[in-house]
Amino acid sequence: MAYRFIDNYREKGARKQLVDILKQKGIEDxxxxxxxxxxxxxxxxxETFWNQAYRDIAFPIGEGQTISQPYTVAYQTQLLHxxxxxxxxxxxxxxxxxxxxxxxxxxxxxxxxRQEKLYERTTQVLPYMGYKPQFFLGDGSKGIPEHxxxxxxxxxxxxxxxxxxxxxxxxxxxxxxxxxxxxxxxKMVTILKIGENDYEKHVLDTFRFVPLVGDKAW
Ligand code: SAM
Numbered sequence: 001m002a003y004r005f006i007d008n009y010r011e012k013g014a015r016k017q018l019v020d021i022l023k024q025k026g027i028e029d030x031x032x033x034x035x036x037x038x039x040x041x042x043x044x045x046x047e048t049f050w051n052q053a054y055r056d057i058a059f060p061i062g063e064g065q066t067i068s069q070p071y072t073v074a075y076q077t078q079l080l081h082x083x084x085x086x087x088x089x090x091x092x093x094x095x096x097x098x099x100x101x102x103x104x105x106x107x108x109x110x111x112x113x114r115q116e117k118l119y120e121r122t123t124q125v126l127p128y129m130g131y132k133p134q135f136f137l138g139d140g141s142k143g144i145p146e147h148x149x150x151x152x153x154x155x156x157x158x159x160x161x162x163x164x165x166x167x168x169x170x171x172x173x174x175x176x177x178x179x180x181x182x183x184x185x186x187k188m189v190t191i192l193k194i195g196e197n198d199y200e201k202h203v204l205d206t207f208r209f210v211p212l213v214g215d216k217a218w
Pocket of ligand 1: 065066068091092093094095096097098099112113114115118138139140141156209210211212213214215
């Protein structure tokens, strides 16, 4: 793969158009739109595919995984209501694009990926782009208990259920956003933790993610 880090007028223009498309599709949070307008999504693509980088589609990133569709990233991020300084756990680093968006919003990001090659790549690319989350390699279905609790948890792979271990790692007042369903389709679920064992749950739109694979995922 030939990766290059140049932000040409063509890419800048395509990024603006992507923001307009997301607005038209119903993304309203101005800060989220600003972050989408800023993060160079083409840096996650081989140069041969730069013409695909600002289309509103998911795209293969190797290891059988995908960089999520920009609409999906914006949709999940909007639901998190990120405030500057929020401690956010992301499960499924993948390309690292979602982590960059969270960092643009001022979050402290802890991101975990189970595939070593993807982990290695993001630990090189993101700092090069100026983004510095805390990177972890391992099974994110267990969360990262040593750094809990988190203000927000975002799961970017489809889970068959909401792992209990993750709920325990959420701060009271915290929000988790997780796609829940089978391998074909999932519903986006938001969970607000209102007490130690008290949660408010909302089931929203349908999406299709790659599966969450792990000990606590089933
Ligand atoms: N957030 C990513 C991005 O911005 O590109 C997209 C993630 S991709 C749709 C889902 C990722 O979740 C894949 O990279 C996959 O390897 C990872 N994954 C699946 N199960 C996992 C687990 N138990 N722990 C950590 N990562 C996991």
